Amino acid sequence: MRITRLELLKVPPSWVWVRIHTDRGLYGLGEPYLEDHPEVVIAEVNRLAPLLIGEDPTRLEHLWKKMYESGNGYRGGPVKMSAISGIDMALWDLTGKAYGLPVHKLLGGSYRGRVKVYRACHDEQPYTVAPGMPYRPSPHRLAPEEASGRAPERMARAAETLLGWDFRCLKLHFGPADTLERDADLDGIVECVEAVRRAVGREIGLAVDIHNTHLSRAQQLIRRFEPLGLLFVEEPLPPERIDLLRRVVDAAPVPVAAGERWMGKWAFREALEAGAAVLQPDLAHAGGFTELRKIAAMAEASYASVAPHCPLSPLSFAASIQFGAAVPNFLIQEHNEVNDSREGGVTRIGAGYMKAPFELGPDGCVGVPQTPGLGFEPDPSGFEAIMRLPWRQSRG
Template identity: 75%
Template sequence: MKITGLTILKVPPSWVWVRIDTDRGISGLGEPYLEDHPEVVIAEVKRLEPLLIGEDPTQVERLWRKMYESGNGYRGGPVKMSAISGIDMALWDITGKAYGVPVHKLLGGPYQDRIKVYRACHDEPPYTVEPGMPYRPGPLAALTGTGAGEGASAQERMARSAETLAEWGFKCLKLHFGPSDSLAVAADLEDIVACVESVRRTVGRSIDIAVDIHNTHMSRALSLVKRMEPSGLLFVEEPLPLERIDLLRRVTESTPIPIAAGERWMGKWAFREALEAGAARG
């Protein structure tokens, strides 16, 4: 079986998929997506395509290495790794279909048959992607134009959003905040904690709440996680800048709240660094 071509599929409003076709009629799908940077990842997928044409798609590890080592010594980086990631998914998809088994069988079998799903929650009305939306290479927030609730406080707007999502049936919510990375701004910490407390009062204790503070400063992260402990959070995500793996242990050891990190780490080596630094906690 040989790879015959790659096709980019642009999915509204701004998502990207790649389909890999073969001479056996088996195709695989993957998602080579980098948030808010779809077009540059598409360009990288197209750059990698000639390396794959005529190759056996079931030789997944060899092709991964071939793509990773291409580019005159420039390895890694978010654009290249996102492109490789989507292609890698599609190769595994083809391999599973070729052998007639789900991909999880090739990776050691299922660990569990159910998984908790959360819904992102912001201080704006929840939205859904409507049929017929055009594809655009911009962030979803800029496309939806949701500005309802103006005049209400951030706490009220976020609580209202959480209440709607709970009515939709979601049992876990992740609250998103973009706190400043400047030490000169402290007032927004009070607002963040107030929003979390407001949501907890609104949905009660039967719904899990996680919080994403999007890579803030160390002192701010330490302050936030400590002040949010009474709200009984499922986890706090991305407390530090993605480059500061070396400092993550100080956050994990400062709080009983589980800390989630690694969303923007590219490749296995960053995770090894985190393990070696003692940043991960079971």
């Protein structure tokens, strides 16, 4: 079996997929995409494509290294790594189809049959959008009943709604100041987390994302989170200075998570040395399955967990579920809430895109597909309708 061509698809609302074709009629799907930078990743996929034509798609390590080392000595970076990641995802999908096995079997077999998923929670009621539509076609305006009360009460109500949607772990999002010149309402942030913890009880997992704040702010916040029993605190620092993570970890009574914008195993090695408890590589950015399995193995050797980042389309989510099924030190899976739908009291992820969307069970988990490859089969009618919608450069 040989690769014959790479076909790029612009999938609404803003995703980019690659379909790798072969001379046997099999194809693999992947997601080479970088938020708000789609066209440069498309250009990089087109640059890499000639390196793949005529190659055996099942030579996964060989092709990954060939792509990574191409480009006159320039290695890594978000554009190149996102392109490689999406291509690698498609190659694993193809390899699984060629051998008649789901990707998790290629990764070592099923460690778990169901994968736990968490959902973002904000200070407004959760909502869904039609498949292929952006998060908000126009600026969102809170309904009167949503806007009533203070932020902690609104966030607690949103969390209670998501429990009714069968989520058993939530991540709360905040944006404290990233410089000391700007005020940071740390009291308000802590109050919100306390309100949600009271509303959902101690049995529900809670994580907090503080979105790359200032080192001092992160240290202050994390100390105050200690009594709240958090699963982890995410992205306490800007991504450039991984070494500074040690200063947060040393003062943190809560597990520290990071890594959604790091590319390749080398950055994650540095984070493990700094004491990160939870790594968050993104299959569509950090190097695809070929690189993430190495990152997970390094984490396991450091007694750290992996909780993959996934803010993209249902295709990346399906790939992440295959990864989570096989990795022993997997913790929990993120997903993009724009892909949620609700019908008949059931929460589905990927409806419209997938012939068999994921269904969230009362345990807060989704089942692992057993069909060959990623287990992602496009919904013929739904996907055709989605592809007629406008495509945007900005994520979601």
